[in-house]
Amino acid sequence: MDLSVHLPNLLGAAATSLLICSLSLLMAASLSFGAGVALFAGPAWLRAIAFAYVEIFRGTSLLVQLFWLYFALPLLGISLPPFLTGVLALGLNTGAYGAEVVRGALRSVSQQQHEAARALNFTRNQTLWRIVLPQSLVEMLPSFSSLAVQNLKDTSLVSMITIADLTFKAQEIRNLTQDTVAVYGTALLIYFAMAMSIVALMRILETRVARSTGRLS
Amino acid sequence: MSASIEFNQLHKRYGAHPVLRDFDLKVQAGETVTLIGPSGSGKSTVLRILMTLEPFQEGCLTLDGISYHQPHGKPPFFASDVHLHKVRAKVGMVFQSFNLFPHMTVLRNLVEAPTAVLGLSRDEAEGRAVELLHMVGLSDKAKAYPGQLSGGQQQRVAIARALAMRPQVLLFDEPTSALDPELVGEVLSVIRSLAHEHDLTMLMVTHEMRFAREISDRVCFFEGGRIVEQGKPDQIFNAPEQERTKRFLSSVLNG
Numbered sequence: 333m334d335l336s337v338h339l340p341n342l343l344g345a346a347a348t349s350l351l352i353c354s355l356s357l358l359m360a361a362s363l364s365f366g367a368g369v370a371l372f373a374g375p376a377w378l379r380a381i382a383f384a385y386v387e388i389f390r391g392t393s394l395l396v397q398l399f400w401l402y403f404a405l406p407l408l409g410i411s412l413p414p415f416l417t418g419v420l421a422l423g424l425n426t427g428a429y430g431a432e433v434v435r436g437a438l439r440s441v442s443q444q445q446h447e448a449a450r451a452l453n454f455t456r457n458q459t460l461w462r463i464v465l466p467q468s469l470v471e472m473l474p475s476f477s478s479l480a481v482q483n484l485k486d487t488s489l490v491s492m493i494t495i496a497d498l499t500f501k502a503q504e505i506r507n508l509t510q511d512t513v514a515v516y517g518t519a520l521l522i523y524f525a526m527a528m529s530i531v532a533l534m535r536i537l538e539t540r541v542a543r544s545t546g547r548l549s
Numbered sequence: 550m551s552a553s554i555e556f557n558q559l560h561k562r563y564g565a566h567p568v569l570r571d572f573d574l575k576v577q578a579g580e581t582v583t584l585i586g587p588s589g590s591g592k593s594t595v596l597r598i599l600m601t602l603e604p605f606q607e608g609c610l611t612l613d614g615i616s617y618h619q620p621h622g623k624p625p626f627f628a629s630d631v632h633l634h635k636v637r638a639k640v641g642m643v644f645q646s647f648n649l650f651p652h653m654t655v656l657r658n659l660v661e662a663p664t665a666v667l668g669l670s671r672d673e674a675e676g677r678a679v680e681l682l683h684m685v686g687l688s689d690k691a692k693a694y695p696g697q698l699s700g701g702q703q704q705r706v707a708i709a710r711a712l713a714m715r716p717q718v719l720l721f722d723e724p725t726s727a728l729d730p731e732l733v734g735e736v737l738s739v740i741r742s743l744a745h746e747h748d749l750t751m752l753m754v755t756h757e758m759r760f761a762r763e764i765s766d767r768v769c770f771f772e773g774g775r776i777v778e779q780g781k782p783d784q785i786f787n788a789p790e791q792e793r794t795k796r797f798l799s800s801v802l803n804g
């Protein structure tokens with residue numbers, strides 16, 4: 333079995349997967365911080381919205397979310413190209429999990445830090461942005477790393493809405509060549525390599541943040 | 550410029566558990582007052598109320614002429630942010646466990662609040678921070694992170710950080726209780742140098758009896774949420790009048 337036969341054909345599709353993954357992660361990161369901070373310190377109405385968002389997207393199936401956006405949005409008069417629909421679904425879904433990570437990390441900063449900030453007359457907002465959030469960043473990164481890998485693996489679902497990602501392309505080539513083991517084997521290896529790259533990048537980021545916040549010297 | 554403090558008939562409960570009852574305490578501007586007493590008697594609570602970290606249920610607290618009043622019989626209401634901001638601008642606090650910001654260098658710990666809260670320029674704040682670090686003997690640690698310092702060094706940074714805000718009142722809650730015995734001296738000597746400053750009112754809770762005796766203008770013996778006896782250090786330590794004071798002092802001095 334020679335895996336390299338299918339490699340060139342699959343790499344282009346892998347780039348599509350990676351692009352969807354990156355864009356949805358950018359969106360997820362903004363949503364994570366937005367909703368996570370809202371859950372931690374927002375006014376009641378904003379907390380309620382963030383809570384509803386997080387629970388709806390964590391409590392329902394990603395595939396159904398994807399189909400819903402793909403089939404239901406056009407009925408509401410909003411029609412997005414499949415690519416954007418995929419990014420949107422993944423970003424919303426991962427962002428919901430990320431928001432819980434952010435909220436948990438913010439809560440893990442000790443009450444004593446809040447008191448020290450109050451004694452120095454920082455406002456609530458200053459305490460959040462200058463004292464609490466920077467300290468909680470290190471706590472978030474390991475969980476973000478697994479969410480990012482999960483997000484990469486979940487991109488395979490976009491093949492269901494006609495996007496020619498790695499999974500879609502692998503299926504297509506397999507149908508043509510019937511070389512099931514080699515095609516899917518190659519696809520697995522590519523996913524694995526991409527996941528390892530994400531993990532490595534997040535490790536570097538973790539070290540950077542740890543160093544710039546006094547956790548490592 | 551320093552500020553006076555007056556607690557008037559203050560009540561403080563945690564849930565149904567009363568901690569302070571009819572609590573009265575007056576501290577003159579520039580005075581150094583020490584609270585001693587058994588643990589659980591409410592000493593920290595007094596400091597925490599002054600620092601606005603805890604609300605109270607009844608009575609009146611006056612700081613430098615600004616009163617915060619809790620009307621009798623009314624449920625506790627909370628001071629406005631404006632009021633709290635004004636009070637906190639006058640009061641600083643040094644905590645038992647230092648509570649430095651671990652993600653900032655020592656210098657940044659001293660510069661952050663003066664720039665963000667007081668609106669000082671970066672240069673001005675850094676200049677002042679450098680002076681304060683020199684005063685507490687830590688000029689060489691400006692670039693270190695708190696986690697790289699000993700407990701005694703961290704507490705000296707914490708004192709400098711509080712002073713950087715130019716408080717009129719400085720509160721110390723057992724500043725040396727979390728320290729190894731050999732590190733206590735360096736922190737006490739910094740506090741000692743402050744006690745002689747006339748423009749700083751100091752209120753301190755400590756178990757270092759010899760130190761309390763040395764630096765205080767007045768010592769208050771605290772038990773069960775009220776001051777049992779107070780007076781000049783010599784009077785309290787040499788000739789306590791109350792039986793409970795005698796018992797406490799003999800237990801800590803001989804214990």
Ligand SMILES: Nc1ncnc2c1ncn2[C@@H]1O[C@H](COP(=O)(O)OP(=O)(O)O)[C@@H](O)[C@H]1O
Pocket residue numbers: 563566568587588589590591592593594595
């Ligand atoms: N946050 C809190 N919630 C409930 N009870 C508290 C709290 N803080 C302190 N107490 C209680 O109040 C009393 C006085 O505490 P504290 O002021 O810390 O005493 P001290 O500093 O003299 O040791 C103690 O009985 C303590 O258990």
Ligand SMILES: [Mg+2]
Pocket residue numbers: 589592593594723
């Ligand atoms: Mg205490």
